[in-house]
Amino acid sequence: MALSGLEIYKLLPKTNCKKCGFPTCLAFAMQLAAKKVSLDKCPDVTEDAKRALESAAQPPIKLITIGKGDEKLEIGNETVLFRHEEKFYHPTGIGFLLEDTSSEQDLRKALEEIKKLDFERVGQRIKANIIALSCKSKDASKFEAALKVILQGTNLPVALMSDEPPIMEKALEISKDKNPLIYRATSANFKEMAKLSKAFKAPLVASAPTLEELEGLVKNLNAEGVQDIVLDTGEKGIAEKLWDFTQIRRLALKKAFRPFGYPVIAFTKSEEPFQETAEASTYVAKYAGIVVLKNRNPWSTLPILTLRQNIYTDPQKPLQVEAKIYEIGKVSDKSPVLVTTNFSLTYYTVEAEVESSKVPSYIVSCDSEGMSVLTAWAAEKFTAETITKTLKRLGVKDKVSHKEVVIPGYVAVLSGKLEEESGWKVTVGPREASGIPSFLKNLGK
Amino acid sequence: METSKQNWTGKISVATIGATDKEGGTRSSQVTVGGETTLPYLFKEGDIPNAPVIAMEVLDIEPTDWPDALKKPFGDSLKDPVKWAVKCVEEYKAPLISVKLIGTHPDFGNKSAADSGKLIKDILQAVKVPLIILGSGDDEKDNVVLAKASEVSKGERCLIGDATEKNYKTLTASCLADGHNIIGESPIDINIAKQVNILISEMGFPLDRIVINPTIGALGYGMEYAYSIMERARNAALIGDKMLAMPFICLVGQEAWRAKEAKAPSSEHPEWGDEYSRGVLWEIETAVSVLVAGADILVMRHPKAIEEAKKYIDNLMRR
Numbered sequence: 001m002a003l004s005g006l007e008i009y010k011l012l013p014k015t016n017c018k019k020c021g022f023p024t025c026l027a028f029a030m031q032l033a034a035k036k037v038s039l040d041k042c043p044d045v046t047e048d049a050k051r052a053l054e055s056a057a058q059p060p061i062k063l064i065t066i067g068k069g070d071e072k073l074e075i076g077n078e079t080v081l082f083r084h085e086e087k088f089y090h091p092t093g094i095g096f097l098l099e100d101t102s103s104e105q106d107l108r109k110a111l112e113e114i115k116k117l118d119f120e121r122v123g124q125r126i127k128a129n130i131i132a133l134s135c136k137s138k139d140a141s142k143f144e145a146a147l148k149v150i151l152q153g154t155n156l157p158v159a160l161m162s163d164e165p166p167i168m169e170k171a172l173e174i175s176k177d178k179n180p181l182i183y184r185a186t187s188a189n190f191k192e193m194a195k196l197s198k199a200f201k202a203p204l205v206a207s208a209p210t211l212e213e214l215e216g217l218v219k220n221l222n223a224e225g226v227q228d229i230v231l232d233t234g235e236k237g238i239a240e241k242l243w244d245f246t247q248i249r250r251l252a253l254k255k256a257f258r259p260f261g262y263p264v265i266a267f268t269k270s271e272e273p274f275q276e277t278a279e280a281s282t283y284v285a286k287y288a289g290i291v292v293l294k295n296r297n298p299w300s301t302l303p304i305l306t307l308r309q310n311i312y313t314d315p316q317k318p319l320q321v322e323a324k325i326y327e328i329g330k331v332s333d334k335s336p337v338l339v340t341t342n343f344s345l346t347y348y349t350v351e352a353e354v355e356s357s358k359v360p361s362y363i364v365s366c367d368s369e370g371m372s373v374l375t376a377w378a379a380e381k382f383t384a385e386t387i388t389k390t391l392k393r394l395g396v397k398d399k400v401s402h403k404e405v406v407i408p409g410y411v412a413v414l415s416g417k418l419e420e421e422s423g424w425k426v427t428v429g430p431r432e433a434s435g436i437p438s439f440l441k442n443l444g445k
Numbered sequence: 446m447e448t449s450k451q452n453w454t455g456k457i458s459v460a461t462i463g464a465t466d467k468e469g470g471t472r473s474s475q476v477t478v479g480g481e482t483t484l485p486y487l488f489k490e491g492d493i494p495n496a497p498v499i500a501m502e503v504l505d506i507e508p509t510d511w512p513d514a515l516k517k518p519f520g521d522s523l524k525d526p527v528k529w530a531v532k533c534v535e536e537y538k539a540p541l542i543s544v545k546l547i548g549t550h551p552d553f554g555n556k557s558a559a560d561s562g563k564l565i566k567d568i569l570q571a572v573k574v575p576l577i578i579l580g581s582g583d584d585e586k587d588n589v590v591l592a593k594a595s596e597v598s599k600g601e602r603c604l605i606g607d608a609t610e611k612n613y614k615t616l617t618a619s620c621l622a623d624g625h626n627i628i629g630e631s632p633i634d635i636n637i638a639k640q641v642n643i644l645i646s647e648m649g650f651p652l653d654r655i656v657i658n659p660t661i662g663a664l665g666y667g668m669e670y671a672y673s674i675m676e677r678a679r680n681a682a683l684i685g686d687k688m689l690a691m692p693f694i695c696l697v698g699q700e701a702w703r704a705k706e707a708k709a710p711s712s713e714h715p716e717w718g719d720e721y722s723r724g725v726l727w728e729i730e731t732a733v734s735v736l737v738a739g740a741d742i743l744v745m746r747h748p749k750a751i752e753e754a755k756k757y758i759d760n761l762m763r764r
């Protein structure tokens with residue numbers, strides 16, 4: 001946790017000797033807190049103070065990377081308990097559980113299904129992130145064979161699931177250049193698993209049924225030299241998991257409690273897809289770094305990915321699209337011109353409806369600071385003046401031979417003023433985007 | 446071992462909907478919500494005495510924009526709000542019915558206050574569970590329609606809404622006179638949410654009869670705005686802000702079933718998979734997101750979504 005200027009001051013020699021170039025130790029401390037100077041400018045700082053400052057400079061929740069390349073998964077390094085306090089940074093990795101007892105053919109089919117869990121929503125790609133392969137067979141050769149199928153069939157990061165160090169070692173041998181996640185170290189096997197984690201430089205899940213035992217296990221792993229850890233509190237009810245995850249996040253953030261300064265992984269308990277989706281989503285909202293699922297239907301995964309996108313959106317900065325003229329379909333100078341705001345949810349909803357209408361159109365997105373139509377109108381960011389300015393600035397009149405513009409039904413009140421200001425003829429469109437297709441089809445009839 | 450327990454001093458008020466003959470009404474049961482002294486489902490640092498409840502939604506006109514998957518479970522009853530309400534209670538065991546008088550809106554049929562009054566009376570006759578009564582959102586119309594609805598249901602301790610910052614006086618006066626609970630609505634704004642509650646209470650309305658409608662969006666359609674407003678309001682309430690310490694009501698079904706993901710046919714989006722499950726799950730998932738943020742009353746539509754959301758609530762409440 002970052003220290004304040006005063007907290008840093010307490011660690012300095014307090015001699016005001018000016019060797020750092022600042023008039024007092026306090027002035028130097030303030031600059032340190034603002035990260036404008038580095039500590040080595042003070043020649044007299046003690047070793048103890050150095051260590052305290054260094055550990056304070058570490059993030060309270062460590063960033064853990066799993067996998068390599070474009071598909072690598074980064075989790076942790078979160079700074080708040082509630083998204084409204086700032087924002088959540090590293091979206092929960094959505095994982096899928098596969099078992100080595102499945103046939104090669106079934107594994108390949110599963111990988112194909114997982115590959116399709118890749119969607120575009122409001123201009124962002126949302127998709128599956130990790131495959132967890134469980135050694136259900138307890139047989140090293142079966143596990144290896146299944147792992148090979150996975151490594152061949154996907155670039156997604158993998159989590160290797162076995163409590164047996166010898167089996168894990170063999171699996172790590174063939175997957176070591178993929179930076180897999182090792183699942184898991186327990187009180188029974190932590191020494192061997194720690195060794196493997198270090199030898200293969202792979203992150204390791206620490207798993208214990210209670211928070212007390214988890215604390216002890218992490219301390220043991222740290223003592224063995226393992227620093228890249230993901231926390232797991234085992235199978236239990238949803239409310240109990242919520243409590244565990246909340247405790248872990250609170251202790252890490254509020255008390256700088258190092259043993260819990262890592263992201264957490266959750267496995268769903270429910271088998272049935274509706275309940276599993278609900279359970280998994282609860283963990284996405286409440287602090288899981290990874291959630292591993294059993295079902296992989298598109299219809300049961302899309303809601304989780306969407307919920308993750310919502311929760312991880314920056315509350316201060318709604319997703320925006322560039323304010324410009326978008327051409328939808330094969331437009332001509334006769335095509336209609338629709339205006340809307342630059343809030344991406346608004347824009348993409350309009351875009352999708354225009355597309356489905358099959359009527360080639362221009363959409364002019366006005367800079368409304370990422371607000372939706374009604375909000376932007378209320379905040380005076382979407383007015384006759386701003387629309388007029390946008391039409392001018394983007395040179396819309398050079399694109400079309402007519403001078404007619406369609407505005408959203410919710411801001412029908414703007415029509416008169418807008419006609420006056422812009423000199424364009426204004427047509428009031430539907431209030432909801434869903435009315436656009438029939439509106440466009442009837443336009444000009 | 447170190448723990449990090451919050452010492453919450455605030456408590457969400459407890460609202461009771463429905464009056465049995467003991468309380469001077471004709472309901473056969475009551476629904477009680479609120480009373481939390483902790484954040485959602487953190488049982489180890491406070492109490493959650495009442496599980497969230499799901500009200501089933503009934504409209505006063507036949508729905509025009511519902512996809513087939515949503516219409517099917519109700520069959521012909523969708524043409525008759527009274528039959529529809531009966532089906533919800535008898536077949537789907539709804540503990541609470543929410544009647545939305547959307548047909549009184551000038552754009553959707555402009556039904557009269559007298560018509561709505563009769564409908565409410567008939568529903569009160571036909572089903573014995575407590576009622577939520579919602580206006581159409583047209584201020585002028587709501588003022589006459591809801592006043593009538595309140596009058597004909599006097600003594601039944603319904604939950605009636607919505608009162609807004611600009612239009613609260615008539616409804617507050619009605620609910621006060623007729624012994625109902627009231628919903629204060631705010632447009633995803635915590636300050637307005639508080640302001641509405643202050644305005645209502647300044648008219649002498651008891652705080653424990655106010656419920657907050659934070660106006661949620663569906664999953665994928667702005668859900669996160671209300672989610673964060675609810676989390677902020679709950680945190681404020683638990684440290685003692687009484688003007689935000691009311692149960693939340695969330696209109697889950699209405700929002701979820703507007704989403705394209707809920708209603709688009711598979712032919713349009715084959716990549717999204719099974720149409721039926723997708724629609725039902727979009728409603729469940731919208732419910733999940735507001736439950737995690739602290740919702741107390743959910744108004745929902747699809748019987749299967751309701752059944753699954755109920756199962757999930759039972760799971761959450763298992764401590």
Ligand code: SF4
Pocket residue numbers: 012013014015016017018019020021022023024025026028041042043044045
């Ligand atoms: S050099 Fe160190 S001891 Fe000297 S004034 Fe700067 S901070 Fe203080």
